[in-house]
Amino acid sequence: MKAILTAALLTATALPAMAFDPAAMNDTEKAAFGAAVRDYLMANPEVLVEAINAMEERRMADESKNDKLLVEQNRDAIFDDGHSWVGGNPDGDITLVEFVDYRCGYCKKVNPELEELVQKDGNIRFIIKEFPILTAESEMAARFAVSLQQVAGPDAYKKAHDALMASRGPVNLESLTKLAEEVGADPKAVIDRMNGEEVMAVLRANKQLAQGMNIQGTPTFIIEGEMLRGIPQSGMAAAVEQIRAAKEG
Incomplete structure (x- = not known):
């Protein structure tokens, strides 16, 4: 399972955006990929923490940028x-x-x-x-x-x-x-x-x-x-x- 996930992630990051398309998977491939993702995250929960932190940093950066614009406009x-x-x-x-x-x-x-x-x-x-x-x-x-x-x-x-x-x-x-x-x-x-x-x-x-x-x-x-x-x-x-x-x- 982990090998499937690793290969998918490498493909998604190394190739053009359209090269990795989950929508093109058949039901068996989707089930395998989903299970691999779940197993990986369960074994490595810190990945979720890192992802959440990264999202929060982006959100705060976007809010700060918008706030600066509001101050300038007013x-x-x-x-x-x-x-x-x-x-x-x-x-x-x-x-x-x-x-x-x-x-x-x-x-x-x-x-x-x-x-x-x-x-x-x-x-x-x-x-x-x-x-x-x-x-x-x-x-x-x-x-x-x-x-x-x-x-x-x-x-x-x-x-x-x-x-x-x-x-x-x-x-x-x-x-x-x-x-x-x-x-x-x-x-x-x-x-x-x-x-x-x-x-x-x-x-x-x-x-x-x-x-x-x-x-x-x-x-x-x-x-x-x-x-x-x-x-x-x-x-x-x-x-x-x-x-x-x-x-x-």
Whole structure:
């Protein structure tokens, strides 16, 4: 059986594509070939692992290529939409964008690492985009954050953003009113604006951008031309340095 399989594989790889045609086999030959393949794989299961790994590598490469194309097609909306909070170093050599949901546990988990990275690096332009997808509290928190930025400016927004990321408590009118007071904003003005068109237009634009880029979860990061769907295993600092090195190279 193994000899049959080996001969078939050698024929398939050594000759032109049409030279090895399973469809041309008769029933007996097909049965023999199928049995040989099964016996070989049962005796050598590592071949299946190698094949699966190779397929996964190709899939990831294809996804990365497609993601780069999506970033290039949406550069203005990603990096210069005119409404997202922009911090870090506005003149940094690299831009990091985060799509965030304030009720997302992974977003909360990575936030301290992001803050430390932006502060220590000193050369990162950091953009935050509200993308509430999990709960009604996600939506309320996102509306509050956008409203706060429009009413009280970027400094108040960042203080509230950090507080929302650190909080494990409920998001409701009482907690948001208190938070607005803590960051020095007029609570009534912020709350009243939350359902206004100016705020909803921002969230619609973020949602449309995310849908166009097939972003379905948070956190999702865009660093220059690369999209990271989730927290990289190597850590954010390593990911930034790798992309920076590729950009400079």
